[in-house]
Amino acid sequence: MxxxxxxxxxxxxxxxxxxxxxxxxxxxxxxxxxxxxxxxxxxxxxxxxxxxxxxxxxxxxxxxxxxxxxxxxxxxxxxxxLYPTRLEDEARAWQWSFWGMTEVERPLLTAMMNRAVFPEDKRDPAAADAAEKTLAQPLGVLDGVLGPTRYLLGTQFTVADLNVAGILAWARPAQIDMSAFPNVAEWLRICAERPAARAVRQLQRE
Ligand SMILES: N[C@@H](CCC(=O)N[C@@H](CS)C(=O)NCC(=O)O)C(=O)O
Structure with a gap:
Protein backbone atom coordinates (compact mmCIF):
# COMPACT_ATOMS: atom_id res chain seq x y z
CA MET A 1 0.00 0.00 0.00
CA LEU A 82 -11.64 19.31 -0.19
CA TYR A 83 -8.68 21.44 -1.29
CA PRO A 84 -9.43 24.97 -2.51
CA THR A 85 -8.58 25.88 -6.08
CA ARG A 86 -8.23 29.66 -5.70
CA LEU A 87 -4.88 30.83 -4.28
CA GLU A 88 -6.68 33.08 -1.80
CA ASP A 89 -8.79 30.20 -0.51
CA GLU A 90 -5.71 28.01 -0.24
CA ALA A 91 -4.09 30.74 1.86
CA ARG A 92 -7.19 30.91 4.06
CA ALA A 93 -6.99 27.13 4.58
CA TRP A 94 -3.42 27.65 5.84
CA GLN A 95 -4.60 30.60 7.94
CA TRP A 96 -7.26 28.53 9.70
CA SER A 97 -4.94 25.58 10.19
CA PHE A 98 -2.22 27.73 11.79
CA TRP A 99 -4.87 29.56 13.79
CA GLY A 100 -6.27 26.32 15.18
CA MET A 101 -2.85 25.18 16.32
CA THR A 102 -1.71 28.50 17.77
CA GLU A 103 -4.92 30.00 19.21
CA VAL A 104 -7.05 27.00 20.15
CA GLU A 105 -5.18 23.75 20.60
CA ARG A 106 -3.12 24.49 23.73
CA PRO A 107 -5.90 25.84 25.99
CA LEU A 108 -8.30 23.20 24.70
CA LEU A 109 -5.80 20.46 25.55
CA THR A 110 -5.30 21.92 29.02
CA ALA A 111 -9.05 21.88 29.66
CA MET A 112 -9.42 18.35 28.31
CA MET A 113 -6.51 16.92 30.30
CA ASN A 114 -7.73 18.48 33.53
CA ARG A 115 -11.37 17.52 33.07
CA ALA A 116 -11.23 14.15 31.36
CA VAL A 117 -7.80 12.60 30.93
CA PHE A 118 -5.62 12.98 34.04
CA PRO A 119 -6.46 10.71 36.99
CA GLU A 120 -9.00 12.56 39.16
CA ASP A 121 -6.49 13.34 41.91
CA LYS A 122 -4.12 14.92 39.40
CA ARG A 123 -6.68 17.25 37.79
CA ASP A 124 -6.46 21.01 38.27
CA PRO A 125 -9.97 22.47 37.90
CA ALA A 126 -8.65 26.04 38.11
CA ALA A 127 -6.29 25.43 35.19
CA ALA A 128 -9.17 23.98 33.17
CA ASP A 129 -11.40 26.96 33.97
CA ALA A 130 -8.64 29.44 33.06
CA ALA A 131 -8.06 27.58 29.78
CA GLU A 132 -11.76 27.74 28.97
CA LYS A 133 -11.69 31.51 29.60
CA THR A 134 -8.75 31.83 27.20
CA LEU A 135 -10.72 29.94 24.57
CA ALA A 136 -13.59 32.44 24.67
CA GLN A 137 -11.66 34.88 22.48
CA PRO A 138 -10.81 32.53 19.56
CA LEU A 139 -14.20 30.82 19.81
CA GLY A 140 -15.83 34.25 19.51
CA VAL A 141 -13.80 34.91 16.36
CA LEU A 142 -14.84 31.56 14.89
CA ASP A 143 -18.48 32.14 15.82
CA GLY A 144 -18.47 35.51 14.07
CA VAL A 145 -17.02 34.05 10.86
CA LEU A 146 -19.43 31.12 10.86
CA GLY A 147 -22.46 33.35 11.28
CA PRO A 148 -22.94 34.42 7.66
CA THR A 149 -21.31 31.34 6.10
CA ARG A 150 -21.88 27.61 6.55
CA TYR A 151 -18.23 26.56 6.29
CA LEU A 152 -14.95 28.39 6.83
CA LEU A 153 -14.28 29.04 3.15
CA GLY A 154 -17.89 29.41 2.06
CA THR A 155 -20.54 26.92 1.09
CA GLN A 156 -18.35 23.83 0.89
CA PHE A 157 -16.64 21.65 3.52
CA THR A 158 -12.86 21.85 2.96
CA VAL A 159 -9.57 21.00 4.59
CA ALA A 160 -9.92 24.25 6.58
CA ASP A 161 -13.04 22.91 8.30
CA LEU A 162 -11.54 19.48 8.83
CA ASN A 163 -8.37 20.83 10.41
CA VAL A 164 -10.14 23.22 12.78
CA ALA A 165 -12.96 20.79 13.60
CA GLY A 166 -10.34 18.08 14.10
CA ILE A 167 -8.82 20.21 16.86
CA LEU A 168 -12.19 21.26 18.28
CA ALA A 169 -13.25 17.62 18.52
CA TRP A 170 -11.67 17.87 21.98
CA ALA A 171 -14.30 20.44 23.05
CA ARG A 172 -16.72 17.70 24.10
CA PRO A 173 -14.33 15.79 26.43
CA ALA A 174 -13.03 19.18 27.61
CA GLN A 175 -16.64 20.06 28.53
CA ILE A 176 -16.43 23.48 26.89
CA ASP A 177 -19.67 25.40 27.27
CA MET A 178 -20.61 26.33 23.71
CA SER A 179 -23.82 28.18 24.57
CA ALA A 180 -22.22 31.55 23.79
CA PHE A 181 -20.98 30.21 20.43
CA PRO A 182 -24.05 28.74 18.70
CA ASN A 183 -22.59 28.99 15.19
CA VAL A 184 -19.51 27.05 16.27
CA ALA A 185 -21.65 24.44 18.01
CA GLU A 186 -23.80 23.92 14.92
CA TRP A 187 -20.85 23.83 12.50
CA LEU A 188 -19.00 21.39 14.77
CA ARG A 189 -22.08 19.18 14.93
CA ILE A 190 -22.38 19.15 11.13
CA CYS A 191 -18.67 18.37 10.69
CA ALA A 192 -18.77 15.61 13.31
CA GLU A 193 -21.75 13.96 11.61
CA ARG A 194 -19.85 13.38 8.39
CA PRO A 195 -19.45 9.65 7.72
CA ALA A 196 -15.64 9.93 7.71
CA ALA A 197 -15.67 11.63 11.12
CA ARG A 198 -18.01 8.97 12.49
CA ALA A 199 -15.74 6.23 11.14
CA VAL A 200 -12.81 7.71 13.05
CA ARG A 201 -14.82 7.81 16.28
CA GLN A 202 -15.56 4.13 15.70
CA LEU A 203 -11.81 3.48 15.40
CA GLN A 204 -11.32 5.32 18.70
CA ARG A 205 -13.74 2.95 20.43
CA GLU A 206 -12.06 -0.21 19.10
N1 LIG B 1 2.00 19.37 16.62
C1 LIG B 1 2.01 17.94 16.48
C2 LIG B 1 1.78 17.34 17.87
C3 LIG B 1 1.93 15.83 17.86
C4 LIG B 1 1.82 15.25 19.26
O1 LIG B 1 2.18 15.87 20.28
N2 LIG B 1 1.29 14.03 19.31
C5 LIG B 1 1.18 13.32 20.58
C6 LIG B 1 -0.05 12.41 20.55
S1 LIG B 1 -1.57 13.31 20.37
C7 LIG B 1 2.37 12.40 20.76
O2 LIG B 1 2.85 11.84 19.80
N3 LIG B 1 2.83 12.20 21.98
C8 LIG B 1 3.81 11.18 22.24
C9 LIG B 1 5.10 11.68 22.70
O3 LIG B 1 5.30 12.91 22.76
O4 LIG B 1 5.93 10.82 23.02
C10 LIG B 1 0.93 17.52 15.48
O5 LIG B 1 -0.09 18.22 15.39
O6 LIG B 1 1.10 16.54 14.77
Missing part, protein backbone atom coordinates in the same frame (compact mmCIF):
# COMPACT_ATOMS: atom_id res chain seq x y z
CA UNK A 2 1.41 3.38 -0.96
CA UNK A 3 0.23 5.39 2.04
CA UNK A 4 1.05 4.52 5.66
CA UNK A 5 -0.49 6.43 8.58
CA UNK A 6 1.30 6.08 11.91
CA UNK A 7 -0.54 6.77 15.15
CA UNK A 8 -3.44 5.44 17.20
CA UNK A 9 -6.87 6.93 16.56
CA UNK A 10 -7.11 8.32 20.11
CA UNK A 11 -4.38 10.85 19.34
CA UNK A 12 -3.87 13.71 16.91
CA UNK A 13 -3.63 10.97 14.26
CA UNK A 14 -7.47 11.09 14.35
CA UNK A 15 -7.32 14.22 12.19
CA UNK A 16 -5.24 12.48 9.54
CA UNK A 17 -7.41 9.36 9.60
CA UNK A 18 -10.42 11.63 9.14
CA UNK A 19 -8.78 13.24 6.10
CA UNK A 20 -7.79 9.88 4.60
CA UNK A 21 -11.37 8.67 4.98
CA UNK A 22 -12.83 11.87 3.49
CA UNK A 23 -10.56 11.39 0.49
CA UNK A 24 -11.45 7.71 0.20
CA UNK A 25 -7.78 6.72 0.37
CA UNK A 26 -6.50 3.21 0.63
CA UNK A 27 -3.97 3.27 3.48
CA UNK A 28 -2.18 1.11 5.98
CA UNK A 29 -2.82 2.12 9.57
CA UNK A 30 0.19 1.49 11.79
CA UNK A 31 -1.05 1.93 15.33
CA UNK A 32 1.99 3.45 17.01
CA UNK A 33 0.86 4.36 20.53
CA UNK A 34 2.11 7.25 22.66
CA UNK A 35 0.93 5.48 25.84
CA UNK A 36 3.32 2.54 25.40
CA UNK A 37 6.41 4.64 24.71
CA UNK A 38 6.54 3.43 21.08
CA UNK A 39 6.71 7.03 19.88
CA UNK A 40 10.11 7.35 21.62
CA UNK A 41 11.66 4.20 20.21
CA UNK A 42 14.39 4.32 17.59
CA UNK A 43 12.21 2.99 14.78
CA UNK A 44 9.69 5.79 15.28
CA UNK A 45 12.30 8.48 15.94
CA UNK A 46 13.78 7.61 12.55
CA UNK A 47 10.46 8.71 11.05
CA UNK A 48 9.80 11.66 13.33
CA UNK A 49 12.72 12.88 15.44
CA UNK A 50 10.20 14.74 17.64
CA UNK A 51 8.87 11.39 18.86
CA UNK A 52 5.28 12.29 18.01
CA UNK A 53 2.35 10.92 16.07
CA UNK A 54 0.85 11.33 13.50
CA UNK A 55 3.37 10.63 10.78
CA UNK A 56 2.71 9.54 7.21
CA UNK A 57 4.85 7.72 4.70
CA UNK A 58 3.39 8.35 1.28
CA UNK A 59 5.28 6.06 -1.08
CA UNK A 60 8.59 6.96 0.59
CA UNK A 61 7.77 10.60 1.36
CA UNK A 62 7.71 10.99 5.16
CA UNK A 63 5.83 13.91 6.74
CA UNK A 64 4.86 14.85 10.29
CA UNK A 65 2.68 17.57 11.89
CA UNK A 66 -1.04 16.86 11.62
CA UNK A 67 -2.02 20.10 9.87
CA UNK A 68 0.78 19.86 7.29
CA UNK A 69 -0.10 16.23 6.62
CA UNK A 70 -3.75 17.10 6.01
CA UNK A 71 -2.97 20.02 3.74
CA UNK A 72 -0.60 17.79 1.77
CA UNK A 73 -3.05 14.89 1.49
CA UNK A 74 -5.96 17.16 0.56
CA UNK A 75 -3.92 18.90 -2.13
CA UNK A 76 -2.40 15.72 -3.57
CA UNK A 77 -5.48 13.53 -3.58
CA UNK A 78 -8.06 16.30 -3.82
CA UNK A 79 -11.48 14.75 -4.12
CA UNK A 80 -14.88 16.35 -3.58
CA UNK A 81 -13.33 19.84 -3.56
Missing amino acids: ALKIYGVARSRAARVLWMAKELGLDYEHIKVDFATGETRQAAHLALNPNGHIPVIDDDGFVLWESMAINLYLAKKYNTAG
